[in-house]
Each structure stands twice: as C-alpha cells, then as structure tokens.
Amino acid sequence: MTVSLDDVRQAAERIAGRVRRTPVIEVAPGLTFKLELLQHTGSFKPRGAFNRLLSAKDSGELTGQGIVAASGGNHGLAAAYAARELGVPARIFVPETTPAAKLNKLRTLGADVVQVGSEYAEAYQAALAAQDESGALLVHAYDQPEVVAGQGTVGLELLEQAGMFDTVLVAVGGGGLIAGIATAIGDNAQIVGVEPALAPTMHRALEAGRPTDGPVGGVAADSLGARRLGDLAHTAVQSHHVQSILVEDDAIVAARKQLWHEHHLATEHGGAVAWAALASGAYKPAAGERVVVVVCGSNTDPGTLI
Numbered sequence: 001m002t003v004s005l006d007d008v009r010q011a012a013e014r015i016a017g018r019v020r021r022t023p024v025i026e027v028a029p030g031l032t033f034k035l036e037l038l039q040h041t042g043s044f045k046p047r048g049a050f051n052r053l054l055s056a057k058d059s060g061e062l063t064g065q066g067i068v069a070a071s072g073g074n075h076g077l078a079a080a081y082a083a084r085e086l087g088v089p090a091r092i093f094v095p096e097t098t099p100a101a102k103l104n105k106l107r108t109l110g111a112d113v114v115q116v117g118s119e120y121a122e123a124y125q126a127a128l129a130a131q132d133e134s135g136a137l138l139v140h141a142y143d144q145p146e147v148v149a150g151q152g153t154v155g156l157e158l159l160e161q162a163g164m165f166d167t168v169l170v171a172v173g174g175g176g177l178i179a180g181i182a183t184a185i186g187d188n189a190q191i192v193g194v195e196p197a198l199a200p201t202m203h204r205a206l207e208a209g210r211p212t213d214g215p216v217g218g219v220a221a222d223s224l225g226a227r228r229l230g231d232l233a234h235t236a237v238q239s240h241h242v243q244s245i246l247v248e249d250d251a252i253v254a255a256r257k258q259l260w261h262e263h264h265l266a267t268e269h270g271g272a273v274a275w276a277a278l279a280s281g282a283y284k285p286a287a288g289e290r291v292v293v294v295v296c297g298s299n300t301d302p303g304t305l306i
Contacts (some may be wrong), residue, residue: 076102090256105299169245170296195274198217199224256268
C-alpha cells in the first residue's frame with residue numbers, strides 16, 4: 001500500500017476551503033519556516049483528518065456513528081474539529097499523560113474524551129476496540145492513505161510558496177507528515193526527518209529495514225510518541241531516501257525557547273523538534289544550502305515558555 005502524488009493532489013482539492021494555507025516566512029537568508037502551527041487546532045493534523053472524513057463521506061463509510069481516533073492530543077483535536085465541522089460525533093482516546101491544554105481543547109470541540117494508559121499505543125488499542133463495537137469510522141493518526149495524502153498538502157504548498165529550496169526538515173513521530181511531504185516534493189528537494197533521541201521511530205525502522213516497536217519517552221512524547229513508524233511512512237522514506245537526524249531533549253527544550261524568544265512562535269516541544277536539528281548543530285547545512293523548517297505544533301501552555 002502506497003500513497004502517490006496524485007493522491008496528494010486529490011487531497012488538496014478535497015480539503016480546499018476546510019484548512020488554512022499556512023504562511024511561510026524567511027527568517028534569515030536561506031532559512032524559511034513553514035508555519036503549520038497556525039493551522040486549525042494548532043497543528044498540521046486537520047489536513048489528514050479532513051481528507052479521511054471527506055473521503056469516507058463520499059464513499060458512504062461516514063455514518064451517524066461518527067468517528068473514533070487515538071491520539072497523543074494533536075490528531076485527536078484535528079479529528080474532533082473535522083467531525084464537528086461535518087456534523088458527526090467524535091470519540092477520542094488519549095493517554096492519561098496528555099497535557100491539560102490539549103484535553104481542554106478536545107472537550108471544547110465537543111468530543112467524548114477517554115483517557116487510557118500511559119502512551120499512544122494503549123489509547124490506540126482502546127480505540128480499535130471501540131470501533132469494532134460501534135461501527136464508527138476509525139481515523140488513524142498517521143498510517144492511513146487518506147491521512148498521509150492530506151498531510152502531503154503541506155509539501156504542495158511549499159513548492160508553490162517557498163521558491164527554490166534544497167532541504168526540508170520535518171519532525172517525525174508515526175510518520176504521516178514526513179510520508180506526505182516526501183511524496184509531494186519527491187526529488188525536488190532533500191527531506192530530512194528529525195526525531196527525539198528518546199522516540200526514534202524512523203531511525204529504528206531504517207536501521208532494521210522495517211518498522212519495529214520500541215520504547216517512547218522524552219519531552220515531545222505527547223505529540224511524537226508513537227512506538228513504531230507507520231508502514232506507509234516506511235515505504236515513503238525509503239523510496240525518497242529520507243535522512244534521519246536525532247536530537248536530545250535538552251536541544252528540543254532550548255529550540256522551543258529560542259523559537260519563542262527570537263521569533264515569537266509559541267510551540268509545543270514536538271513543534272520545535274525540526275528546528276532543534278539546526279539550532280543544536282545536529283544538522284549542518286552546506287554552504288549556500290537553502291533550508292525549510294516545518295514548525296508543526298502550538299498546543300502548549302504559554303506560561304511554560306517564560
């Protein structure tokens with residue numbers, strides 16, 4: 001099972017008017033930010049959620065039973081938002097460790113929120129059981145073709161907005177975003193996946209030659225806390241020769257503070273991971289290399305940025 005460039009283009013048409021075309025800003029010569037933290041619900045996730053729900057609506061799969069989803073928070077917010085906009089109920093399973101800021105937003109969106117276990121994988125198993133029982137539509141956080149194609153619309157926008165660039169740095173959890181962007185951009189630029197050292201799903205998969213389960217931890221686990229890379233992402237990152245960079249928690253914390261103090265961007269830790277690769281020197285651009293950083297999430301308590 002794969003996702004094609006045509007799938008991403010169809011997703012862009014399907015979700016047009018439902019999601020924001022987020023801006024890009026040049027913050028220094030040769031350095032551009034793609035501000036997906038300004039997307040509805042504070043992350044890129046509504047792109048995939050809307051594409052999944054609208055595709056299911058067209059095929060008759062989306063019924064009055066609504067949807068179920070499992071999430072560390074951001075996907076749940078996106079799925080709940082898309083469900084509300086389409087007038088169907090949403091039941092969202094999240095770990096007990098989900099930050100209060102995300103829980104409050106989920107409830108504000110009208111979702112039925114269920115907290116299960118200590119990490120995403122446990123919430124996902126509970127969501128699968130609920131889907132089997134209710135017949136609701138399962139909206140996966142990262143490993144469904146419609147979700148990946150929707151996330152790929154970030155890449156299509158970059159090709160139109162950012163002019164010439166050589167490299168795109170993208171945070172990786174389960175891999176939906178990087179799979180979509182790699183598919184959309186293809187061979188037009190180098191795609192680099194940046195992961196917390198304590199949750200290296202893509203790094204493990206590339207080393208093993210297949211997605212494998214592993215422990216999850218660290219400051220960004222609430223948004224990048226998948227135990228394993230998605231199968232669709234593994235196919236995409238192998239096909240497009242995506243590079244893996246790991247960053248330590250202290251680099252992520254410092255990058256998040258730097259994004260706030262120097263650029264006035266309030267990000268969650270996961271949203272700062274791609275920038276952490278550059279800010280810490282884990283990724284060193286060549287002379288003249290033009291780099292885009294996808295700043296992908298803002299669901300955080302602003303009081304923790306001071």
